[in-house]
Amino acid sequence: MPYDPPSADAYAAAPLLNCLLREIAQPTAEPGVHRLPGGRLLRVHGTRRPTRPELYDDLGPGRDDVGRLDPAAPDPHGTPHPLDHPALVKLVAEELRLHTGLDNPGLPAEMLDSREAVAAILAARAHTPPPDDPYRRSEQSLVTGHPFHPAPKARGGGPAAAWLPYAPEAYAAFPLTLLGVREDLVVEEGDVSALDALGEAPPGYRLLPAHPWQLELLGGALQQAFSEKHLVHLGTTAPDAWPTAAIRTVYDPARDLFLKFSLDVRITNDIRRLWAHDLRRLRRTDEAAARALPGAWLSDRGYRTASFAFEELAVLVRDGFGDLGDSGAPPLLAAGLTEGFDGSPLAATTDPEGWWEAYLRAVVQPAVTAFATGVVLEAHAQNTLVAVDAAGTPVKALYRDAEGVKLLTDVDREAGVDRAAGWERLVYTLVVNHLTETAGALTEHHPGFDPWPAVRREFARHDLPEATALLTAPTLPGKTNLLLRWTGADGADARYLPLPNPLATP
Structure with a gap:
């Protein structure tokens, strides 16, 4: 048929x-x-x-x-x-x-x-x-996108011709626009030296790459800055970069570098701008995550922007894969494994139990260990990369996106959470959003396979009171994206309803 x-x-x-x-x-x-x-x-x-x-x-x-x-x-x-x-x-x-x-x-x-x-x-x-490239295929595979959102692929209501050239799901790749910002108007923090290697700025200016769609969205808002030579056009990058599943984050394979931009479009729950309050706490959260996840964290090294368009022109510099990219264990996007793409090892494995146990060892341990040290990852499937060996078996997880990290000890109300709220957040992103979806995809390819005994064993390995309690809790927290959006709640204001817990010991 x-x-x-x-x-x-x-x-x-x-x-x-x-x-x-x-x-x-x-x-x-x-x-x-x-x-x-x-x-x-x-x-x-x-x-x-x-x-x-x-x-x-x-x-x-x-x-x-x-x-x-x-x-x-x-x-x-x-x-x-x-x-x-x-x-x-x-x-x-x-x-x-x-x-x-x-x-x-x-x-x-x-x-x-x-x-x-x-x-x-x-x-x-x-x-x-x-x-x-299988990594790129995994990042650009998400036609469905967030499986529990009422409008996961909305692009601001504009015509498709405006955004399709930049859409990861359409296998886009494109050059970045290079701008020069007058040196006395540059604002930066952290290690952003990689930006200076993207091109050559004239005397008195610093290089600032920009997402071409963001510049189109800004329209004439920067006209005065160009007229007064606060900002100058310097051409485009070569070779092309390509957008990851996050749309506003691109990967430059020639330089093994990720760049994250502001994008004044609502994607799922939020306008995807690099907000000033997030940028100003970036170093604190990134350094905490790097300490908690040695070898398993893609660091957000720093940001550069212009003082007269602080959020609009901000660009964040993120680590590439380094030696991992040459190790024979290519990374794959966890959300891509869930959605499916040509060559996915989840679909190809003939040993679902062994594959799943290896997957759980790779992704659960770093997230739970980080929590034990006071760092709450936003461990959903779009923030998780899983490296696999030549046989397609998971061997290592990498987490990313300091913007979503919360710290248990942080006095900053927006960056910090108390322990109970932090654990709830981790359980939602790691178990409900991530593992439940991956388990469901694996079960579809291997009918009759029960994924939950292995998940129980994995959490039981961790000497953490919250992990122990999770195995007998009657419910898990499920985020209510439809009601959040309908009632006009802030995109970051997570609200949960109880879902049956498949981890609860039978």
């Missing part, structure tokens, strides 16, 4: 349905059927990536008032009505209004924008061969 690739509707519906079912729907006694806040019944197909939503306009013949089927009824299922993506968005908005008493016309527009972005990405991928 020929393979029928997912449509844009299917890609866009899956994460939206995941949010709806996790956050406001209630399961009924019938598998796949869920009751919505307004009383209507919704059927979905599939589990980890639900698809083909069907709505029953009322209880339907043969159902009682809690949605249970009467097997003796002549037509117990009633008549389901398939929902395309616009109809699903309309339904979700109606149910959220009933559930919260609030309205948010902007979020449905983002959901529709996300679907249109997926359609543009699929069209581009149909005419562009995937990259040869």
